[in-house]
Amino acid sequence: MKRKQLRSELAWSTPDRIVVRGKDLPGEILGHLNLGDMAFLELTGRVPEPRESKVFNAMVVTLVEHGVTPSALVARLTYLGAPEAMQAAVAGGLLGLGSVFVGSMEGVAKLCAEAFAGGTPDIAAILTRYKRVPGLGHPLHKPDDPRTVRLFEIARETGFYGKYCRLMEDIARQTKLTLNATGAIGALACELGLDWRCVRGLGVMARAVGLVGHILEEARDPMAEEIWHRVDEEASSHQKPKR
Amino acid sequence: MKRKQLRSELAWSTPDRIVVRGKDLPGEILGHLNLGDMAFLELTGRVPEPRESKVFNAMVVTLVEHGVTPSALVARLTYLGAPEAMQAAVAGGLLGLGSVFVGSMEGVAKLCAEAFAGGTPDIAAILTRYKRVPGLGHPLHKPDDPRTVRLFEIARETGFYGKYCRLMEDIARQTKLTLNATGAIGALACELGLDWRCVRGLGVMARAVGLVGHILEEARDPMAEEIWHRVDEEASSHQKPKR
Amino acid sequence: MKRKQLRSELAWSTPDRIVVRGKDLPGEILGHLNLGDMAFLELTGRVPEPRESKVFNAMVVTLVEHGVTPSALVARLTYLGAPEAMQAAVAGGLLGLGSVFVGSMEGVAKLCAEAFAGGTPDIAAILTRYKRVPGLGHPLHKPDDPRTVRLFEIARETGFYGKYCRLMEDIARQTKLTLNATGAIGALACELGLDWRCVRGLGVMARAVGLVGHILEEARDPMAEEIWHRVDEEASSHQKPKR
Amino acid sequence: MKRKQLRSELAWSTPDRIVVRGKDLPGEILGHLNLGDMAFLELTGRVPEPRESKVFNAMVVTLVEHGVTPSALVARLTYLGAPEAMQAAVAGGLLGLGSVFVGSMEGVAKLCAEAFAGGTPDIAAILTRYKRVPGLGHPLHKPDDPRTVRLFEIARETGFYGKYCRLMEDIARQTKLTLNATGAIGALACELGLDWRCVRGLGVMARAVGLVGHILEEARDPMAEEIWHRVDEEASSHQKPKR
Numbered sequence: 001m002k003r004k005q006l007r008s009e010l011a012w013s014t015p016d017r018i019v020v021r022g023k024d025l026p027g028e029i030l031g032h033l034n035l036g037d038m039a040f041l042e043l044t045g046r047v048p049e050p051r052e053s054k055v056f057n058a059m060v061v062t063l064v065e066h067g068v069t070p071s072a073l074v075a076r077l078t079y080l081g082a083p084e085a086m087q088a089a090v091a092g093g094l095l096g097l098g099s100v101f102v103g104s105m106e107g108v109a110k111l112c113a114e115a116f117a118g119g120t121p122d123i124a125a126i127l128t129r130y131k132r133v134p135g136l137g138h139p140l141h142k143p144d145d146p147r148t149v150r151l152f153e154i155a156r157e158t159g160f161y162g163k164y165c166r167l168m169e170d171i172a173r174q175t176k177l178t179l180n181a182t183g184a185i186g187a188l189a190c191e192l193g194l195d196w197r198c199v200r201g202l203g204v205m206a207r208a209v210g211l212v213g214h215i216l217e218e219a220r221d222p223m224a225e226e227i228w229h230r231v232d233e234e235a236s237s238h239q240k241p242k243r
Numbered sequence: 244m245k246r247k248q249l250r251s252e253l254a255w256s257t258p259d260r261i262v263v264r265g266k267d268l269p270g271e272i273l274g275h276l277n278l279g280d281m282a283f284l285e286l287t288g289r290v291p292e293p294r295e296s297k298v299f300n301a302m303v304v305t306l307v308e309h310g311v312t313p314s315a316l317v318a319r320l321t322y323l324g325a326p327e328a329m330q331a332a333v334a335g336g337l338l339g340l341g342s343v344f345v346g347s348m349e350g351v352a353k354l355c356a357e358a359f360a361g362g363t364p365d366i367a368a369i370l371t372r373y374k375r376v377p378g379l380g381h382p383l384h385k386p387d388d389p390r391t392v393r394l395f396e397i398a399r400e401t402g403f404y405g406k407y408c409r410l411m412e413d414i415a416r417q418t419k420l421t422l423n424a425t426g427a428i429g430a431l432a433c434e435l436g437l438d439w440r441c442v443r444g445l446g447v448m449a450r451a452v453g454l455v456g457h458i459l460e461e462a463r464d465p466m467a468e469e470i471w472h473r474v475d476e477e478a479s480s481h482q483k484p485k486r
Numbered sequence: 487m488k489r490k491q492l493r494s495e496l497a498w499s500t501p502d503r504i505v506v507r508g509k510d511l512p513g514e515i516l517g518h519l520n521l522g523d524m525a526f527l528e529l530t531g532r533v534p535e536p537r538e539s540k541v542f543n544a545m546v547v548t549l550v551e552h553g554v555t556p557s558a559l560v561a562r563l564t565y566l567g568a569p570e571a572m573q574a575a576v577a578g579g580l581l582g583l584g585s586v587f588v589g590s591m592e593g594v595a596k597l598c599a600e601a602f603a604g605g606t607p608d609i610a611a612i613l614t615r616y617k618r619v620p621g622l623g624h625p626l627h628k629p630d631d632p633r634t635v636r637l638f639e640i641a642r643e644t645g646f647y648g649k650y651c652r653l654m655e656d657i658a659r660q661t662k663l664t665l666n667a668t669g670a671i672g673a674l675a676c677e678l679g680l681d682w683r684c685v686r687g688l689g690v691m692a693r694a695v696g697l698v699g700h701i702l703e704e705a706r707d708p709m710a711e712e713i714w715h716r717v718d719e720e721a722s723s724h725q726k727p728k729r
Numbered sequence: 730m731k732r733k734q735l736r737s738e739l740a741w742s743t744p745d746r747i748v749v750r751g752k753d754l755p756g757e758i759l760g761h762l763n764l765g766d767m768a769f770l771e772l773t774g775r776v777p778e779p780r781e782s783k784v785f786n787a788m789v790v791t792l793v794e795h796g797v798t799p800s801a802l803v804a805r806l807t808y809l810g811a812p813e814a815m816q817a818a819v820a821g822g823l824l825g826l827g828s829v830f831v832g833s834m835e836g837v838a839k840l841c842a843e844a845f846a847g848g849t850p851d852i853a854a855i856l857t858r859y860k861r862v863p864g865l866g867h868p869l870h871k872p873d874d875p876r877t878v879r880l881f882e883i884a885r886e887t888g889f890y891g892k893y894c895r896l897m898e899d900i901a902r903q904t905k906l907t908l909n910a911t912g913a914i915g916a917l918a919c920e921l922g923l924d925w926r927c928v929r930g931l932g933v934m935a936r937a938v939g940l941v942g943h944i945l946e947e948a949r950d951p952m953a954e955e956i957w958h959r960v961d962e963e964a965s966s967h968q969k970p971k972r
Contacts, residue, residue, distance in 0.1 A: 003469070003473070004466075004469045005720070006311075006466045006469060006470065006717055006720045006721040007464065007466070007721055007724060008310065008311050008457075008460060008466070008721040008722060009460065009725065010308055010310060010311075010453075010456060010457065010460060011308050011309060011310040011722065012310060012722040012725040012726050013309075013310065013383060013384075013722075014383075014726065014727075015383055015384055015385060016384070016387075016389055017389065018309075018384075018389060018390065019725070020307075020308045021308075025305070025308075025389075025390065026389045026390055026392065026393035027393070029304060030301045030304060030305060030390070030393045030394065030397065031297060031301050031393070031396075031397045031400075033300070033304055034277035034278065034279045034280070034296070034300040034304070035277065035278040035279035035282065035300055035303050035304055035307075035448075035449070035452065036277045036278035036279070037277070038304045038307050038308075038452065039278065039307075039452045039455070039456075042307065042308060042452060042453060042455065042456030043455065043456055043459060053277070054274060057276070057277040057278055058273045058274050060278050061272060061273060061276055061277070061278055061281045062268070062273060064263075064278075064281050064282075064285065065253055065254050065263045065264075065268075065281075065285060066254060066256075066261075067251065067253060067254040067255060067256065067961055067964070067965055068249075068251050068253075068957075068960050068961045068964045068965065069957070069961070070806040070807075070809050070810055070953060070954075070957050071806075071810065073802070073806050073956070073957065073960060074803045074806050074807055074821060077799040077800075077802050077803045077806075077825060078799075078803055078821070078824045078825040079825075080799050080825065080829065081799055081800065081824075081825030081826060081827050081828075081829045081830045081831075082571060082573070082574075082824065082825050082826070082827020082828060082829065082832075083827070083828070083829065084570060084571070084827060084828050085341060085568060085570070085571040085574060085824075085827055086440075086443050086444060086447070087337050087338060087339075087340040087341060087345070087346070087443060087446075087447045087568070087574075088337075088338055088568075088571060088573075088574045088577075088824040088825075088827070089824070089825075090334075090337060090444065090447045090448075090451075091334035091335070091337040091338050091447075091574075091824065092334070092803060092807070092821045092824045092825070094330050094331075094333060094334040094337070094451070095330060095331055095334050095581075095807045095810075095811065095814075095817040095818070095820065095821045096330075096806060096807040096808075096809060096810030096811050096817075096818075096821070097330040097810060097811070098328060098330060098810050098811020098812070098813060098814055098817070099810075099811060099812070099813050100809065100810045100811065100812065101810045102330070102810075103330070103811075140256055140257075140258055141256070141258055141259070141261075142258060144259075146259055146260065146261060146268075146269045147261065147268065147269055147273070149269065150269035150270070150273045150274070151273065153274075154273065154274045157274075195459060195462075195463075197329075197458075197459060197462045197463075198455055198456075198458070198459040200329050200330060201329060201333065201455030201458065201459070202455075203330075204329070204330045204333045204334075204451060204455060205278075205333075205448070205451045205452045205455055206278070208333075208337070208447060208448045208451035208452075209278065209281065209282045209285060209448045209451075210253075210285060212282070212285065212286065212441055212444030212445075212447060212448055213253060213282075213285030213286055213441075214251075214253065215440075215441070215444065216286060216438060216440060216441040216444070217251060217252065217253060219438075219440045219441075220438075220440075221250065223247075223249045223250070223251070223960070223964065224799060225799075226246070226247045226249060227249065227802070227956070227960060228797075228798070228799045228802065230246070231492055231797050231802060231952070231956060232796055232797045232798070234491070234492045235492040235493055235494040235796070235797045235952065236494060236497065236498040236499075236796050236797065238493060239495065239498040239505070240498050240500065241500075248963070249960055249963045249964040250964055250967060251964040251965060252968065254965070255965040255968040255969050256965075257969065257970075262968070310718055310721070310722050311714075311717050311718045311721045311722065312714070312718070313563040313564075313566050313567055313710060313711075313714045314563075314567065316559070316563050316713070316714065316717060317560045317563045317564055317578060320556040320557075320559050320560045320563075320582060321556075321560055321578070321581045321582040322582075323556050323582065323586065324556055324557065324581075324582030324583060324584050324585075324586045324587045324588075325581065325582050325583070325584020325585060325586065325589075325814060325816070325817075326584070326585070326586065327584060327585050327813060327814070328581075328584055328811060328813070328814040328817060330811070330817075331581040331582075331584070331811075331814060331816075331817045331820075332581070332582075334581065334817075335560060335564070335578045335581045335582070338564045338567075338568065338571075338574040338575070338577065338578045338824075339563060339564040339565075339566060339567030339568050339574075339575075339578070340567060340568070341567050341568020341569070341570060341571055341574070342567075342568060342569070342570050343566065343567045343568065343569065344567045345567075346568075466717070466721065467556060468556075470559070470713070470717060471554075471555065471556045471559065474554050474559060474709070474713055474735055475553055475554045475555070477734070477735045478553070478554045478709065478735040478736055478737040479553050479554065479737060479740065479741040479742075481736060482738065482741040482748070483741050483743065484743075489955070489959070490952075490955045492797075492952045492955060492956065493950065493952070494796065494797050494943075494946060494952070495946065496794055496796060496797075496939075496942060496943065496946060497794050497795060497796040498796060499795075499796065499869055499870070500869075501869055501870055501871060502870070502873075502875055503875065504795075504870075504875060504876065506793075506794045507794075511791070511794075511875075511876065512875045512876055512878065512879035513879070515790060516787045516790060516791060516876070516879045516880065516883065517783060517787050517879070517882075517883045517886075519786070519790055520763035520764065520765045520766070520782070520786040520790070521763065521764040521765035521768065521786055521789050521790055521793075521934075521935070521938065522763045522764035522765070523763070524790045524793050524794075524938065525764065525793075525938045525941070525942075528793065528794060528938060528939060528941065528942030529941065529942055529945060539763070540760060543762070543763040543764055544759045544760050546764050547758060547759060547762055547763070547764055547767045548754070548759060550749075550764075550767050550768075550771065551739055551740050551749045551750070551754075551767075551771060552740060552742075552747075553737065553739060553740040553741060553742065554735075554737050554739075571827060572926075572929055572930060572933070573823050573824060573825075573826040573827060573831070573832070573929060573932075573933045574823075574824055576820075576823060576930065576933045576934075576937075577820035577821070577823040577824050577933075578820070580816050580817075580819060580820040580823070580937070581816060581817055581820050582816075583816040584814060584816060588816070589816070626742055626743075626744055627742070627744055627745070627747075628744060630745075632745055632746065632747060632754075632755045633747065633754065633755055633759070635755065636755035636756070636759045636760070637759065639760075640759065640760045643760075681945060681948075681949075683815075683944075683945060683948045684941055684942075684944070684945040684948075686815055686816060687815060687819065687941030687944065687945070688941075689816075690815070690816045690819045690820075690937060690941060691764075691819075691934070691937045691938045691941055692764070694819075694823070694933060694934045694937035694938075695764065695767065695768045695771060695934045695937075696739075696771060698768070698771065698772065698927055698930030698931075698933060698934055699739060699768075699771030699772055699927075700737075700739065701926075701927070701930065702772060702924060702926060702927040702930070703737060703738065703739060705924075705926045706924075707736065709733075709735045709736070709737070712732070712733045712735060713735065716732070
């Protein structure tokens with residue numbers, strides 16, 4: 001059987017050196033890059049310029065904390081059963097970041113990338129193709145998502161408000177739907193030249209940060225056990241024999 | 244049944260506002276905090292000072308990328324079977340951050356916190372109590388872990404090199420073992436006043452960032468399938484009938 | 487806000503009783519149902535007849551063990567880092583059962599269910615609609631998958647070889663592709679009247695069984711660490727400075 | 730670097746054969762073994778005798794379904810966000826089977842195995858060593874857990890009620906605590922000669938079966954979204970400005 005060479009360009013180590021993406025980790029990265037910049041380096045292979053750093057950090061920071069979401073509940077309920085394995089509680093919380101919630105960012109980035117593949121985008125064609133355009137609509141934030149407003153403000157300040165942002169705003173206007181934060185972030189990911197295949201990952205890394213916060217709060221002031229007992233009682237009571 | 248009130252202090256939203264840890268997300272956080280600062284805010288309830296930001300970001304950035312670790316392999320092998328659910332590939336990669344690898348940071352933070360609970364720490368007693376002191380030893384980086392050297396340099400610059408760092412360095416000297424990066428980070432977490440119950444989480448959030456990088460590289464230049472075929476062939480060949 | 491009543495029909499308990507799916511767990515289930523029958527009860531609400539039990543158990547047993555698959559590797563590599571949390575190693579191994587591997591069963595069950603929705607199925611239309619028909623093709627087992635042959639033999643013996651099995655065999659014949667085990671199981675799930683939304687779950691529960699076997703073997707005779715070191719060395723060697 | 734040979738004894742395949750644990754999968758396993766028997770074969774390398782099959786199947790069947798537990802809630806809340814990846818919802822639900830819930834079985838099996846290592850077990854010494862003996866106590870089932878009563882009845886019928894069962898019953902009597910189902914199953918695992926390192930896995934595989942049932946019910950009659958909205962509203966209301 002012919003063998004394919006295994007290759008990774010991400011890092012290497014020797015006894016006295018650790019090099020990540022071609023940069024000396026202790027000497028060129030630690031103390032120089034913040035966590036968002038490090039994520040940018042991982043995904044693009046280069047250190048962001050200051051204006052890229054500002055937009056990129058704002059994008060991921062937006063997604064860190066949203067209160068007691070399904071994902072936070074999962075982390076807390078998992079921690080209740082396995083407090084010795086908090087990594088599993090964070091991981092559990094990430095598992096639901098699929099097509100319904102955070103995954104829509106990936107769809108927006110793909111839509112944006114494809115829309116310009118053949119020149120000028122055709123919004124009518126896009127609306128025909130998508131039953132539901134990703135990144136649009138929000139159950140609470142109407143008519144505007146305040147995160148989108150602020151992210152596009154930062155994009156304008158830094159020179160990253162471009163054709164992808166405009167496209168998504170045009171689609172939102174035509175459909176009379178709110179351009180939500182995942183829509184703005186998906187568009188900005190294209191403005192920064194990120195590969196759409198890592199865009200869902202921006203939400204995943206951000207939520208990992210937020211879920212650690214939820215687990216710490218759960219450790220100090222728990223709610224998972226109370227939720228369990230309430231739900232179990234309500235959900236099974238109709239089955240139990242009347243006394 | 245008496246009910247316990249469910250409470251969270253992390254965030255709230257109304258149609259036009261999103262407030263995280265008491266701060267207006269669009270107005271006071273986006274564009275002002277980087278991802279590491281946001282993590283600090285989540286875990287402590289306050290925005291870090293610049294010198295705290297520098298140490299804290301260096302701590303988490305240290306843990307983002309270590310090459311093709313077991314955790315990166317898990318993410319890549321999971322992505323091979325479920326490319327439509329990259330959040331699950333990241334989550335899978337986090338599951339192994341247990342007692343053997345990243346979890347040792349938690350042990351260091353706990354050791355440090357407990358060592359000073361009764362006044363001056365007694366290293367002889369610590370060495371008796373622990374069969375294996377967490378944060379010590381490294382298979383490759385000897386005699387010094389270059390990350391520890393650099394992290395403590397940053398700690399000195401910012402005024403965070405204190406009694407916890409000294410304790411771990413004293414233990415390392417007495418045991419003639421390398422103080423590895425998880426040992427340095429565990430001690431620095433105490434210097435920053437972080438709760439030991441969230442310290443493993445610093446590694447978890449950092450690796451989530453790095454795993455997105457591995458999945459993107461796997462999407463572009465895969466190795467998981469090749470690894471699978473090689474291992475499966477080698478591991479089962481002794482069982483197969485000779486032809 | 488209007489509230490929806492939370493309801494579950496799966497189980498209830500009082501201090502001296504535990505009732506699952508309407509049956510007394512100690513008195514009517516334990517000692518009477520095997521694990522496959524219990525799964526059938528969970529999914530359908532009734533105890534299988536002997537011929538249903540035979541087919542259903544054969545279907546799930548087929549999927550338990552396939553050697554050192556990506557899913558088994560994930561479980562072993564996760565166990566390496568967190569041996570104290572073997573539940574997380576099993577869970578990790580399940581995460582890759584997505585669209586590429588086991589998930590195809592779900593696609594087959596859906597295809598079968600939809601094909602007969604409008605009367606006689608139209609194979610030409612099916613082949614037009616699907617770029618790649620799920621359940622067809624196997625890299626190793628050609629021209630026949632021995633599991634499919636045996637499963638359909640059992641289906642004939644028990645009276646469950648019907649229109650869905652015939653449809654999948656017709657499609658395989660026309661496309662000159664192997665009807666693999668997931669194709670056979672997807673069709674049989676329809677013959678048994680199972681909801682397609684639980685069909686992927688048959689593979690998930692079966693693999694959970696197999697993954698416990700892999701973790702036990704890993705605990706006794708490990709391979710994960712060796713795989714890690716080999717891969718890491720090969721994948722990063724081109725980056726390292728020549729001495 | 731010296732290389733360790735990778736070896737697995739679990740399965741091998743050629744184009745026309747699939748052999749699991751030394752048995753031809755289509756010819757000797759499918760149609761002959763139920764899912765519980767297959768699990769026994771995976772874990773021990775041999776097909777169970779009928780009386781072993783009866784006890785072992787009863788043990789795992791006991792753990793399949795417990796109503797709306799934290800683990801079921803996690804699966805349902807994960808499915809809400811990622812319905813396209815139900816394997817991740819099952820996996821999420823398994824992550825909480827740690828030290829607090831199902832993991833106690835492992836502790837019981839270990840306690841039993843160690844108690845007889847030096848001859849006759851010394852209950853006073855066991856009670857001194859363990860702050861909290863695993864397998865004892867139940868919040869609802871008192872004074873007896875009906876599953877334990879039934880499992881030991883089956884154990885007596887099949888000749889597997891032995892020294893490990895007696896030890897756990899003696900400890901329960903002395904501590905005046907209920908011997909719960911995980912205590913009974915941990916003891917029975919020792920009676921069957923199972924390795925304690927796979928005992929938690931019995932709970933993990935069983936719950937995987939039950940969680941598929943919960944996800945199917947969630948798909949048909951959801952509760953996750955309602956739980957989320959209720960909890961989020963209650964947990965954050967104190968933070969919101971009064972109107």
